[in-house]
Amino acid sequence: MRRAALGLAVVLLAGWSLAPAVWQLLTAFKPDDQITRVPTIYLPDPPTTGHFSRLWARKPLAVYLANSLEISASATVLAVFVASLAAAALSRSTAAFRNRILLGLLFLALFPPILLLFPLYEGVRALGWINHPLGLVLPYAALNLPLAVWILESGFRQIPREVDEAAQLDGLGLIARVVRVQAPLAAPSVVTAAILVFIFCWNEFMLALTFMTRDTAKTVTAGIASIGGASIYEIPWGQLSAAVLLATAPLVLLVLAFERRITAGLTRGAVKG
Amino acid sequence: MSAARGRLLLLAPAALLIGVVVGLPVLRVLQLSFTRVELQQGISEQWAGLELYGRLWQDSRYWTSLGNTSVFTGASVALETALGVAFALVLHQRFRGRGALRAVVLLPWALPTAVMALAWAWIFNDAFGVANDALRRLGVLEHPVAWLGESATAMAVLVLADMWKTTPFVALVVLAGLQGIPESALEAARIDGLTSWQRFRFVVLPLLTPALLVAVVFRAVQAYGAFDLVYVMTGGGPGGSTETVSLYSFQQYFRYLDFGYGSAVATQGVLFALLPLLLLLRWAQRGEVR
Numbered sequence: 001m002r003r004a005a006l007g008l009a010v011v012l013l014a015g016w017s018l019a020p021a022v023w024q025l026l027t028a029f030k031p032d033d034q035i036t037r038v039p040t041i042y043l044p045d046p047p048t049t050g051h052f053s054r055l056w057a058r059k060p061l062a063v064y065l066a067n068s069l070e071i072s073a074s075a076t077v078l079a080v081f082v083a084s085l086a087a088a089a090l091s092r093s094t095a096a097f098r099n100r101i102l103l104g105l106l107f108l109a110l111f112p113p114i115l116l117l118f119p120l121y122e123g124v125r126a127l128g129w130i131n132h133p134l135g136l137v138l139p140y141a142a143l144n145l146p147l148a149v150w151i152l153e154s155g156f157r158q159i160p161r162e163v164d165e166a167a168q169l170d171g172l173g174l175i176a177r178v179v180r181v182q183a184p185l186a187a188p189s190v191v192t193a194a195i196l197v198f199i200f201c202w203n204e205f206m207l208a209l210t211f212m213t214r215d216t217a218k219t220v221t222a223g224i225a226s227i228g229g230a231s232i233y234e235i236p237w238g239q240l241s242a243a244v245l246l247a248t249a250p251l252v253l254l255v256l257a258f259e260r261r262i263t264a265g266l267t268r269g270a271v272k273g
Numbered sequence: 274m275s276a277a278r279g280r281l282l283l284l285a286p287a288a289l290l291i292g293v294v295v296g297l298p299v300l301r302v303l304q305l306s307f308t309r310v311e312l313q314q315g316i317s318e319q320w321a322g323l324e325l326y327g328r329l330w331q332d333s334r335y336w337t338s339l340g341n342t343s344v345f346t347g348a349s350v351a352l353e354t355a356l357g358v359a360f361a362l363v364l365h366q367r368f369r370g371r372g373a374l375r376a377v378v379l380l381p382w383a384l385p386t387a388v389m390a391l392a393w394a395w396i397f398n399d400a401f402g403v404a405n406d407a408l409r410r411l412g413v414l415e416h417p418v419a420w421l422g423e424s425a426t427a428m429a430v431l432v433l434a435d436m437w438k439t440t441p442f443v444a445l446v447v448l449a450g451l452q453g454i455p456e457s458a459l460e461a462a463r464i465d466g467l468t469s470w471q472r473f474r475f476v477v478l479p480l481l482t483p484a485l486l487v488a489v490v491f492r493a494v495q496a497y498g499a500f501d502l503v504y505v506m507t508g509g510g511p512g513g514s515t516e517t518v519s520l521y522s523f524q525q526y527f528r529y530l531d532f533g534y535g536s537a538v539a540t541q542g543v544l545f546a547l548l549p550l551l552l553l554l555r556w557a558q559r560g561e562v563r
Contacts (some may be wrong), residue, residue: 040406089283112498114519121296130472142294205501225387259376267449
Protein backbone atom coordinates (compact mmCIF):
# COMPACT_ATOMS: atom_id res chain seq x y z
CA MET A 1 0.00 0.00 0.00
CA ARG A 2 2.69 2.42 1.09
CA ARG A 3 4.94 1.24 -1.72
CA ALA A 4 2.16 1.68 -4.26
CA ALA A 5 1.48 5.23 -3.09
CA LEU A 6 5.16 6.08 -3.32
CA GLY A 7 5.36 4.53 -6.77
CA LEU A 8 2.40 6.61 -7.93
CA ALA A 9 3.94 9.77 -6.48
CA VAL A 10 7.23 9.10 -8.28
CA VAL A 11 5.42 8.62 -11.59
CA LEU A 12 3.43 11.84 -11.08
CA LEU A 13 6.56 13.83 -10.23
CA ALA A 14 8.46 12.55 -13.24
CA GLY A 15 5.45 13.07 -15.51
CA TRP A 16 4.88 16.64 -14.36
CA SER A 17 8.54 17.52 -14.80
CA LEU A 18 9.03 15.91 -18.19
CA ALA A 19 5.69 16.23 -19.98
CA PRO A 20 6.10 19.73 -21.48
CA ALA A 21 9.60 18.93 -22.73
CA VAL A 22 8.56 15.53 -24.07
CA TRP A 23 5.72 17.19 -25.97
CA GLN A 24 8.25 19.48 -27.69
CA LEU A 25 10.34 16.45 -28.54
CA LEU A 26 7.36 14.67 -30.12
CA THR A 27 6.26 17.78 -32.02
CA ALA A 28 9.76 18.48 -33.31
CA PHE A 29 9.91 15.10 -35.05
CA LYS A 30 6.30 14.99 -36.26
CA PRO A 31 5.37 15.65 -39.91
CA ASP A 32 3.38 18.89 -40.40
CA ASP A 33 0.11 17.24 -41.37
CA GLN A 34 0.14 15.23 -38.13
CA ILE A 35 0.92 18.30 -36.00
CA THR A 36 -2.23 20.07 -37.09
CA ARG A 37 -4.54 17.07 -36.91
CA VAL A 38 -7.59 17.08 -34.63
CA PRO A 39 -7.95 14.95 -32.56
CA THR A 40 -4.25 15.10 -31.71
CA ILE A 41 -1.85 12.44 -32.93
CA TYR A 42 0.55 11.72 -30.10
CA LEU A 43 3.42 9.78 -31.64
CA PRO A 44 5.13 10.93 -34.86
CA ASP A 45 4.68 8.32 -37.55
CA PRO A 46 7.14 8.22 -39.18
CA PRO A 47 9.48 10.63 -37.31
CA THR A 48 11.01 13.33 -39.50
CA THR A 49 14.03 15.59 -39.11
CA GLY A 50 12.70 18.03 -41.68
CA HIS A 51 11.83 20.72 -39.12
CA PHE A 52 15.45 20.92 -38.00
CA SER A 53 16.85 21.31 -41.50
CA ARG A 54 14.26 23.92 -42.50
CA LEU A 55 14.76 25.85 -39.25
CA TRP A 56 18.52 25.67 -39.71
CA ALA A 57 18.15 27.18 -43.18
CA ARG A 58 15.83 29.90 -41.97
CA LYS A 59 17.60 31.16 -38.85
CA PRO A 60 21.31 31.51 -37.98
CA LEU A 61 21.02 29.00 -35.16
CA ALA A 62 24.68 28.03 -35.11
CA VAL A 63 25.49 31.73 -34.65
CA TYR A 64 22.94 32.06 -31.83
CA LEU A 65 24.43 29.04 -30.07
CA ALA A 66 27.98 30.30 -30.54
CA ASN A 67 27.00 33.74 -29.19
CA SER A 68 25.34 32.20 -26.14
CA LEU A 69 28.35 30.03 -25.49
CA GLU A 70 30.81 32.90 -25.87
CA ILE A 71 28.83 35.35 -23.75
CA SER A 72 27.84 32.90 -21.02
CA ALA A 73 31.32 31.40 -20.74
CA SER A 74 33.05 34.81 -20.62
CA ALA A 75 30.61 36.15 -18.03
CA THR A 76 31.02 32.98 -15.97
CA VAL A 77 34.83 33.20 -15.97
CA LEU A 78 34.71 36.88 -15.04
CA ALA A 79 32.09 36.42 -12.32
CA VAL A 80 33.81 33.41 -10.76
CA PHE A 81 37.21 35.12 -10.84
CA VAL A 82 36.02 38.37 -9.25
CA ALA A 83 33.81 36.48 -6.80
CA SER A 84 36.74 34.24 -5.80
CA LEU A 85 38.79 37.28 -4.83
CA ALA A 86 35.90 38.66 -2.80
CA ALA A 87 35.13 35.28 -1.24
CA ALA A 88 38.77 34.84 -0.22
CA ALA A 89 38.66 38.19 1.56
CA LEU A 90 35.28 37.56 3.19
CA SER A 91 36.22 34.08 4.38
CA ARG A 92 39.01 35.65 6.45
CA SER A 93 37.00 38.65 7.71
CA THR A 94 35.15 38.97 11.01
CA ALA A 95 31.76 37.28 11.12
CA ALA A 96 29.97 40.61 11.55
CA PHE A 97 31.58 42.18 8.48
CA ARG A 98 31.12 39.04 6.41
CA ASN A 99 27.43 38.70 7.25
CA ARG A 100 26.76 42.33 6.51
CA ILE A 101 28.36 42.08 3.08
CA LEU A 102 26.69 38.77 2.24
CA LEU A 103 23.27 40.09 3.22
CA GLY A 104 23.85 43.25 1.24
CA LEU A 105 24.77 41.19 -1.82
CA LEU A 106 21.68 39.04 -1.42
CA PHE A 107 19.59 42.17 -1.21
CA LEU A 108 21.03 43.47 -4.49
CA ALA A 109 20.70 40.13 -6.25
CA LEU A 110 16.99 39.99 -5.57
CA PHE A 111 15.93 43.20 -7.29
CA PRO A 112 14.09 42.53 -10.55
CA PRO A 113 16.29 43.47 -13.52
CA ILE A 114 13.67 45.83 -14.99
CA LEU A 115 14.90 48.38 -12.46
CA LEU A 116 18.34 48.41 -14.08
CA LEU A 117 17.32 47.80 -17.68
CA PHE A 118 17.10 51.31 -19.06
CA PRO A 119 20.15 52.83 -17.34
CA LEU A 120 22.18 49.80 -18.44
CA TYR A 121 20.87 50.28 -21.97
CA GLU A 122 22.01 53.92 -21.89
CA GLY A 123 25.44 52.85 -20.67
CA VAL A 124 25.84 50.04 -23.19
CA ARG A 125 24.78 52.34 -26.02
CA ALA A 126 27.12 55.12 -24.91
CA LEU A 127 30.01 52.65 -24.94
CA GLY A 128 29.05 51.43 -28.43
CA TRP A 129 28.42 47.94 -27.10
CA ILE A 130 24.98 47.37 -28.61
CA ASN A 131 25.36 44.07 -30.52
CA HIS A 132 28.76 43.55 -28.90
CA PRO A 133 29.27 40.58 -26.54
CA LEU A 134 30.71 42.86 -23.84
CA GLY A 135 27.35 44.61 -23.60
CA LEU A 136 26.00 41.43 -22.00
CA VAL A 137 29.15 39.95 -20.48
CA LEU A 138 29.73 42.75 -17.97
CA PRO A 139 26.10 43.01 -16.76
CA TYR A 140 25.78 39.22 -16.55
CA ALA A 141 28.99 38.91 -14.55
CA ALA A 142 27.90 41.64 -12.14
CA LEU A 143 24.32 40.44 -11.73
CA ASN A 144 25.49 36.91 -10.92
CA LEU A 145 28.31 38.01 -8.66
CA PRO A 146 26.26 37.89 -5.43
CA LEU A 147 25.26 34.27 -6.02
CA ALA A 148 28.84 33.31 -6.87
CA VAL A 149 30.22 35.03 -3.77
CA TRP A 150 27.64 33.24 -1.59
CA ILE A 151 28.60 29.84 -2.93
CA LEU A 152 32.36 30.41 -3.04
CA GLU A 153 32.62 31.98 0.39
CA SER A 154 31.34 28.86 2.13
CA GLY A 155 33.92 26.78 0.26
CA PHE A 156 36.81 29.14 0.94
CA ARG A 157 36.00 29.27 4.64
CA GLN A 158 36.73 25.52 4.93
CA ILE A 159 40.36 26.06 3.91
CA PRO A 160 42.67 26.13 6.96
CA ARG A 161 44.41 29.46 7.53
CA GLU A 162 47.80 27.73 7.62
CA VAL A 163 47.43 27.27 3.86
CA ASP A 164 47.31 31.06 3.34
CA GLU A 165 50.39 31.54 5.44
CA ALA A 166 52.32 28.83 3.63
CA ALA A 167 51.38 30.33 0.28
CA GLN A 168 52.44 33.77 1.48
CA LEU A 169 55.80 32.40 2.66
CA ASP A 170 56.25 30.86 -0.76
CA GLY A 171 56.19 34.42 -2.07
CA LEU A 172 52.85 34.23 -3.91
CA GLY A 173 51.08 37.55 -4.45
CA LEU A 174 47.59 38.39 -3.32
CA ILE A 175 45.81 37.26 -6.48
CA ALA A 176 48.07 34.28 -7.15
CA ARG A 177 47.28 32.96 -3.67
CA VAL A 178 43.56 32.98 -4.47
CA VAL A 179 43.79 31.63 -8.01
CA ARG A 180 46.58 29.06 -7.62
CA VAL A 181 46.08 27.90 -4.02
CA GLN A 182 42.68 28.65 -2.53
CA ALA A 183 40.40 28.20 -5.54
CA PRO A 184 41.81 24.73 -6.37
CA LEU A 185 41.33 23.70 -2.74
CA ALA A 186 37.71 24.89 -2.90
CA ALA A 187 37.18 23.29 -6.33
CA PRO A 188 33.69 21.90 -5.63
CA SER A 189 32.39 25.38 -4.77
CA VAL A 190 34.08 26.83 -7.83
CA VAL A 191 32.41 24.23 -10.06
CA THR A 192 29.03 24.82 -8.41
CA ALA A 193 29.27 28.59 -8.79
CA ALA A 194 30.40 28.31 -12.40
CA ILE A 195 27.55 25.98 -13.41
CA LEU A 196 24.87 28.11 -11.79
CA VAL A 197 26.21 31.36 -13.25
CA PHE A 198 26.48 29.74 -16.67
CA ILE A 199 22.86 28.54 -16.53
CA PHE A 200 21.59 31.97 -15.48
CA CYS A 201 23.53 33.68 -18.29
CA TRP A 202 22.35 31.19 -20.89
CA ASN A 203 18.73 31.69 -19.83
CA GLU A 204 18.73 35.49 -19.48
CA PHE A 205 16.22 37.14 -21.77
CA MET A 206 15.40 40.77 -20.97
CA LEU A 207 18.85 42.29 -21.44
CA ALA A 208 19.69 40.04 -24.38
CA LEU A 209 16.45 41.06 -26.09
CA THR A 210 17.21 44.75 -25.58
CA PHE A 211 20.96 44.98 -26.20
CA MET A 212 21.34 42.56 -29.11
CA THR A 213 19.30 43.98 -31.96
CA ARG A 214 21.14 42.49 -34.95
CA ASP A 215 20.11 38.91 -35.73
CA THR A 216 23.70 37.66 -35.85
CA ALA A 217 24.45 39.13 -32.40
CA LYS A 218 21.56 37.42 -30.60
CA THR A 219 21.85 34.75 -27.96
CA VAL A 220 19.95 31.54 -28.49
CA THR A 221 17.37 32.35 -25.79
CA ALA A 222 16.48 35.76 -27.19
CA GLY A 223 16.86 34.62 -30.80
CA ILE A 224 14.48 31.72 -30.43
CA ALA A 225 11.99 33.45 -28.16
CA SER A 226 11.67 36.23 -30.74
CA ILE A 227 11.00 33.70 -33.52
CA GLY A 228 7.71 33.36 -31.68
CA GLY A 229 6.43 36.48 -29.97
CA ALA A 230 4.83 38.79 -32.48
CA SER A 231 5.13 36.53 -35.49
CA ILE A 232 4.07 33.40 -33.66
CA TYR A 233 1.39 32.52 -36.20
CA GLU A 234 3.77 32.59 -39.15
CA ILE A 235 6.21 30.04 -37.81
CA PRO A 236 5.30 26.39 -38.17
CA TRP A 237 4.99 24.73 -34.78
CA GLY A 238 7.26 21.88 -35.77
CA GLN A 239 10.14 24.24 -36.41
CA LEU A 240 9.40 26.14 -33.22
CA SER A 241 9.55 22.92 -31.23
CA ALA A 242 12.82 22.04 -32.92
CA ALA A 243 14.15 25.45 -31.87
CA VAL A 244 13.05 24.92 -28.28
CA LEU A 245 14.90 21.60 -28.24
CA LEU A 246 18.10 23.14 -29.56
CA ALA A 247 18.08 25.94 -27.00
CA THR A 248 17.36 23.66 -24.06
CA ALA A 249 19.50 20.61 -24.95
CA PRO A 250 22.77 22.02 -23.52
CA LEU A 251 21.01 22.71 -20.22
CA VAL A 252 19.53 19.22 -20.05
CA LEU A 253 23.05 17.83 -20.38
CA LEU A 254 24.33 20.17 -17.64
CA VAL A 255 21.57 19.11 -15.25
CA LEU A 256 22.13 15.41 -15.89
CA ALA A 257 25.87 15.78 -15.35
CA PHE A 258 25.84 18.13 -12.37
CA GLU A 259 22.55 17.62 -10.52
CA ARG A 260 24.27 17.31 -7.13
CA ARG A 261 26.38 20.42 -7.52
CA ILE A 262 23.43 22.49 -8.75
CA THR A 263 21.28 21.38 -5.84
CA ALA A 264 24.05 22.17 -3.37
CA GLY A 265 24.44 25.65 -4.84
CA LEU A 266 20.73 26.43 -4.96
CA THR A 267 20.14 25.49 -1.35
CA ARG A 268 23.25 27.22 -0.06
CA GLY A 269 21.78 30.68 -0.39
CA ALA A 270 18.38 29.87 0.97
CA VAL A 271 18.93 27.45 3.81
CA LYS A 272 22.04 28.59 5.57
CA GLY A 273 21.71 32.03 7.12
CA MET B 274 50.89 45.25 3.31
CA SER B 275 48.57 44.44 6.20
CA ALA B 276 46.09 41.59 5.97
CA ALA B 277 43.16 43.97 6.34
CA ARG B 278 44.35 46.08 3.42
CA GLY B 279 44.83 42.96 1.34
CA ARG B 280 41.25 41.96 2.02
CA LEU B 281 39.97 45.35 0.94
CA LEU B 282 41.98 45.11 -2.28
CA LEU B 283 40.46 41.70 -3.01
CA LEU B 284 36.97 43.08 -2.48
CA ALA B 285 37.58 46.08 -4.75
CA PRO B 286 36.89 44.46 -8.16
CA ALA B 287 33.58 43.04 -6.93
CA ALA B 288 32.60 46.40 -5.45
CA LEU B 289 33.52 48.16 -8.68
CA LEU B 290 31.57 45.75 -10.89
CA ILE B 291 28.47 45.93 -8.69
CA GLY B 292 28.78 49.67 -8.29
CA VAL B 293 28.85 50.22 -12.05
CA VAL B 294 26.23 47.64 -13.08
CA VAL B 295 23.83 47.89 -10.13
CA GLY B 296 24.60 50.95 -8.01
CA LEU B 297 24.79 53.63 -10.68
CA PRO B 298 21.77 52.33 -12.64
CA VAL B 299 19.60 52.37 -9.50
CA LEU B 300 20.53 56.01 -8.88
CA ARG B 301 19.95 56.84 -12.54
CA VAL B 302 16.51 55.21 -12.66
CA LEU B 303 15.53 57.09 -9.51
CA GLN B 304 16.71 60.34 -11.09
CA LEU B 305 14.88 59.59 -14.34
CA SER B 306 11.67 58.96 -12.43
CA PHE B 307 11.76 62.65 -11.47
CA THR B 308 12.64 63.78 -14.98
CA ARG B 309 10.71 64.86 -18.05
CA VAL B 310 12.61 63.36 -20.99
CA GLU B 311 11.80 64.79 -24.39
CA LEU B 312 12.98 63.44 -27.69
CA GLN B 313 12.65 66.48 -30.00
CA GLN B 314 16.06 67.27 -31.54
CA GLY B 315 18.07 64.98 -29.38
CA ILE B 316 17.23 64.23 -25.80
CA SER B 317 16.39 66.94 -23.31
CA GLU B 318 15.97 66.24 -19.63
CA GLN B 319 14.11 68.53 -17.27
CA TRP B 320 13.45 68.19 -13.58
CA ALA B 321 9.79 67.28 -13.21
CA GLY B 322 9.49 66.84 -9.46
CA LEU B 323 6.69 64.47 -8.59
CA GLU B 324 4.82 65.02 -11.85
CA LEU B 325 5.40 61.47 -13.14
CA TYR B 326 4.34 59.97 -9.84
CA GLY B 327 1.16 62.00 -10.08
CA ARG B 328 0.60 60.57 -13.53
CA LEU B 329 1.04 57.05 -12.15
CA TRP B 330 -1.65 57.73 -9.60
CA GLN B 331 -4.19 58.37 -12.37
CA ASP B 332 -2.95 55.74 -14.80
CA SER B 333 -5.43 52.86 -14.72
CA ARG B 334 -3.15 50.71 -16.88
CA TYR B 335 -0.49 51.01 -14.18
CA TRP B 336 -2.89 49.93 -11.44
CA THR B 337 -4.10 47.06 -13.59
CA SER B 338 -0.51 45.91 -14.08
CA LEU B 339 0.08 46.16 -10.35
CA GLY B 340 -3.01 44.04 -9.72
CA ASN B 341 -1.99 41.48 -12.35
CA THR B 342 1.47 41.27 -10.85
CA SER B 343 0.03 40.71 -7.38
CA VAL B 344 -2.38 38.02 -8.56
CA PHE B 345 0.38 36.26 -10.49
CA THR B 346 2.79 36.45 -7.55
CA GLY B 347 0.28 35.39 -4.92
CA ALA B 348 -1.12 32.48 -6.91
CA SER B 349 2.13 31.08 -8.20
CA VAL B 350 4.04 31.39 -4.91
CA ALA B 351 1.22 29.83 -2.87
CA LEU B 352 0.76 26.94 -5.29
CA GLU B 353 4.43 26.21 -5.86
CA THR B 354 5.13 26.29 -2.14
CA ALA B 355 2.44 23.69 -1.46
CA LEU B 356 3.57 21.59 -4.41
CA GLY B 357 7.23 22.05 -3.51
CA VAL B 358 6.65 20.69 0.01
CA ALA B 359 4.85 17.68 -1.46
CA PHE B 360 7.72 17.08 -3.91
CA ALA B 361 10.27 17.33 -1.12
CA LEU B 362 8.38 14.82 1.04
CA VAL B 363 8.47 12.32 -1.85
CA LEU B 364 12.13 12.97 -2.64
CA HIS B 365 12.98 12.53 1.05
CA GLN B 366 11.80 8.89 0.99
CA ARG B 367 14.29 6.12 0.37
CA PHE B 368 13.76 4.29 -2.91
CA ARG B 369 15.70 3.02 -5.89
CA GLY B 370 16.29 5.68 -8.52
CA ARG B 371 15.94 8.60 -6.14
CA GLY B 372 19.06 10.26 -7.56
CA ALA B 373 17.66 10.04 -11.10
CA LEU B 374 14.31 11.44 -9.98
CA ARG B 375 16.04 14.39 -8.33
CA ALA B 376 17.74 15.23 -11.63
CA VAL B 377 14.42 14.92 -13.47
CA VAL B 378 12.63 17.16 -10.96
CA LEU B 379 15.39 19.77 -11.20
CA LEU B 380 15.17 19.92 -15.00
CA PRO B 381 12.35 22.50 -15.37
CA TRP B 382 14.27 24.93 -13.19
CA ALA B 383 17.29 24.88 -15.51
CA LEU B 384 15.47 25.46 -18.80
CA PRO B 385 15.22 29.02 -20.16
CA THR B 386 11.87 30.59 -19.22
CA ALA B 387 11.59 32.61 -22.41
CA VAL B 388 12.06 29.50 -24.57
CA MET B 389 9.80 27.26 -22.52
CA ALA B 390 7.16 29.97 -22.80
CA LEU B 391 6.94 29.01 -26.48
CA ALA B 392 6.50 25.39 -25.47
CA TRP B 393 3.62 26.33 -23.17
CA ALA B 394 2.03 28.50 -25.82
CA TRP B 395 2.06 25.47 -28.14
CA ILE B 396 0.64 23.15 -25.48
CA PHE B 397 -2.20 25.60 -24.81
CA ASN B 398 -2.75 26.50 -28.46
CA ASP B 399 -6.49 26.86 -29.01
CA ALA B 400 -6.78 24.87 -32.24
CA PHE B 401 -4.10 22.18 -32.07
CA GLY B 402 -2.86 22.28 -28.47
CA VAL B 403 -2.45 19.04 -26.60
CA ALA B 404 -4.04 20.51 -23.44
CA ASN B 405 -7.42 20.82 -25.14
CA ASP B 406 -7.12 17.37 -26.69
CA ALA B 407 -6.11 15.66 -23.44
CA LEU B 408 -8.83 17.39 -21.41
CA ARG B 409 -11.46 16.46 -23.98
CA ARG B 410 -10.35 12.84 -24.04
CA LEU B 411 -10.57 12.80 -20.23
CA GLY B 412 -14.06 14.22 -20.47
CA VAL B 413 -13.16 17.40 -18.53
CA LEU B 414 -13.88 19.70 -21.47
CA GLU B 415 -16.57 19.50 -24.07
CA HIS B 416 -15.27 22.20 -26.38
CA PRO B 417 -11.73 23.45 -26.93
CA VAL B 418 -10.81 26.49 -24.84
CA ALA B 419 -8.90 29.51 -26.20
CA TRP B 420 -6.60 29.45 -23.18
CA LEU B 421 -4.51 32.50 -24.04
CA GLY B 422 -7.45 34.40 -25.48
CA GLU B 423 -9.39 34.88 -22.24
CA SER B 424 -8.19 36.92 -19.27
CA ALA B 425 -8.76 34.36 -16.54
CA THR B 426 -7.41 31.34 -18.41
CA ALA B 427 -4.43 33.27 -19.76
CA MET B 428 -3.43 34.20 -16.21
CA ALA B 429 -4.01 30.61 -15.07
CA VAL B 430 -1.74 29.28 -17.82
CA LEU B 431 0.98 31.77 -16.88
CA VAL B 432 0.75 30.70 -13.26
CA LEU B 433 0.94 27.04 -14.29
CA ALA B 434 4.04 27.66 -16.42
CA ASP B 435 5.68 29.56 -13.58
CA MET B 436 4.83 26.77 -11.13
CA TRP B 437 6.36 24.21 -13.46
CA LYS B 438 9.56 26.19 -13.67
CA THR B 439 10.07 27.12 -10.03
CA THR B 440 8.55 24.33 -7.92
CA PRO B 441 11.92 22.52 -8.12
CA PHE B 442 13.58 25.43 -6.34
CA VAL B 443 11.11 25.30 -3.44
CA ALA B 444 11.30 21.50 -3.37
CA LEU B 445 15.09 21.46 -3.13
CA VAL B 446 15.21 24.11 -0.42
CA VAL B 447 12.56 22.23 1.58
CA LEU B 448 14.36 18.94 0.97
CA ALA B 449 17.56 20.41 2.40
CA GLY B 450 15.50 21.56 5.39
CA LEU B 451 14.02 18.06 5.80
CA GLN B 452 17.46 16.51 5.73
CA GLY B 453 18.44 18.79 8.59
CA ILE B 454 15.69 17.50 10.89
CA PRO B 455 17.23 15.12 13.45
CA GLU B 456 15.92 11.57 13.28
CA SER B 457 15.62 11.63 17.10
CA ALA B 458 12.86 14.27 16.97
CA LEU B 459 10.76 12.09 14.66
CA GLU B 460 11.53 9.00 16.71
CA ALA B 461 10.34 10.73 19.89
CA ALA B 462 7.12 11.77 18.15
CA ARG B 463 6.59 8.20 16.96
CA ILE B 464 7.05 6.86 20.50
CA ASP B 465 4.55 9.43 21.73
CA GLY B 466 2.06 7.87 19.33
CA LEU B 467 1.65 10.73 16.85
CA THR B 468 0.20 9.77 13.47
CA SER B 469 2.22 10.54 10.37
CA TRP B 470 0.05 13.60 9.66
CA GLN B 471 0.54 14.82 13.24
CA ARG B 472 4.26 14.25 12.98
CA PHE B 473 4.30 16.35 9.79
CA ARG B 474 2.08 19.06 11.23
CA PHE B 475 3.60 19.43 14.71
CA VAL B 476 7.22 18.32 14.30
CA VAL B 477 8.35 18.65 10.69
CA LEU B 478 6.51 21.79 9.60
CA PRO B 479 7.63 24.00 12.53
CA LEU B 480 11.25 22.94 11.95
CA LEU B 481 10.89 23.70 8.24
CA THR B 482 9.41 27.15 8.73
CA PRO B 483 12.66 29.16 8.53
CA ALA B 484 13.77 27.50 5.27
CA LEU B 485 10.26 27.78 3.89
CA LEU B 486 10.02 31.46 4.74
CA VAL B 487 13.26 32.26 2.95
CA ALA B 488 12.21 30.23 -0.09
CA VAL B 489 8.85 32.01 -0.20
CA VAL B 490 10.36 35.49 -0.03
CA PHE B 491 12.94 34.60 -2.70
CA ARG B 492 10.25 33.30 -4.98
CA ALA B 493 7.84 36.15 -4.28
CA VAL B 494 10.40 38.78 -5.25
CA GLN B 495 11.30 36.86 -8.42
CA ALA B 496 7.69 36.25 -9.39
CA TYR B 497 6.94 39.91 -8.78
CA GLY B 498 9.55 40.82 -11.42
CA ALA B 499 8.04 38.41 -13.97
CA PHE B 500 8.83 39.42 -17.52
CA ASP B 501 10.10 36.61 -19.79
CA LEU B 502 7.09 34.34 -19.51
CA VAL B 503 4.54 37.12 -20.00
CA TYR B 504 6.42 38.84 -22.81
CA VAL B 505 6.67 35.67 -24.88
CA MET B 506 3.40 33.91 -24.03
CA THR B 507 0.78 36.63 -23.92
CA GLY B 508 2.59 39.92 -24.52
CA GLY B 509 0.49 41.18 -21.60
CA GLY B 510 -2.78 40.36 -23.34
CA PRO B 511 -5.57 39.76 -23.88
CA GLY B 512 -6.43 43.42 -23.41
CA GLY B 513 -3.68 44.06 -20.85
CA SER B 514 -5.12 41.47 -18.49
CA THR B 515 -1.78 39.74 -17.92
CA GLU B 516 0.51 42.75 -18.20
CA THR B 517 2.93 42.82 -15.26
CA VAL B 518 4.67 45.89 -13.87
CA SER B 519 7.96 44.84 -15.48
CA LEU B 520 6.31 44.47 -18.86
CA TYR B 521 4.49 47.81 -18.55
CA SER B 522 7.72 49.58 -17.67
CA PHE B 523 9.43 47.86 -20.61
CA GLN B 524 6.67 49.04 -22.95
CA GLN B 525 6.97 52.61 -21.70
CA TYR B 526 10.71 52.49 -22.38
CA PHE B 527 10.94 50.77 -25.70
CA ARG B 528 7.52 51.09 -27.28
CA TYR B 529 6.42 54.58 -26.25
CA LEU B 530 10.00 55.82 -25.72
CA ASP B 531 8.88 57.55 -22.53
CA PHE B 532 12.06 57.04 -20.53
CA GLY B 533 11.02 59.15 -17.57
CA TYR B 534 7.66 57.49 -17.14
CA GLY B 535 9.07 54.00 -17.68
CA SER B 536 11.48 54.77 -14.85
CA ALA B 537 8.68 56.00 -12.63
CA VAL B 538 6.78 52.75 -13.24
CA ALA B 539 9.87 50.68 -12.43
CA THR B 540 10.76 52.73 -9.38
CA GLN B 541 7.31 52.90 -7.89
CA GLY B 542 6.04 49.50 -8.98
CA VAL B 543 9.17 47.49 -8.28
CA LEU B 544 11.57 49.27 -5.97
CA PHE B 545 9.07 50.69 -3.50
CA ALA B 546 6.75 47.72 -3.69
CA LEU B 547 9.51 45.26 -2.94
CA LEU B 548 11.28 46.99 -0.09
CA PRO B 549 8.82 45.64 2.52
CA LEU B 550 9.32 42.10 1.19
CA LEU B 551 13.07 42.45 1.36
CA LEU B 552 12.89 43.70 4.90
CA LEU B 553 10.85 40.59 5.66
CA LEU B 554 13.65 38.49 4.21
CA ARG B 555 16.17 40.20 6.46
CA TRP B 556 13.95 39.45 9.40
CA ALA B 557 13.59 35.82 8.31
CA GLN B 558 17.34 35.40 7.95
CA ARG B 559 17.93 36.93 11.33
CA GLY B 560 15.44 34.54 12.89
CA GLU B 561 17.49 31.72 11.50
CA VAL B 562 20.83 32.93 12.81
CA ARG B 563 19.51 32.81 16.34
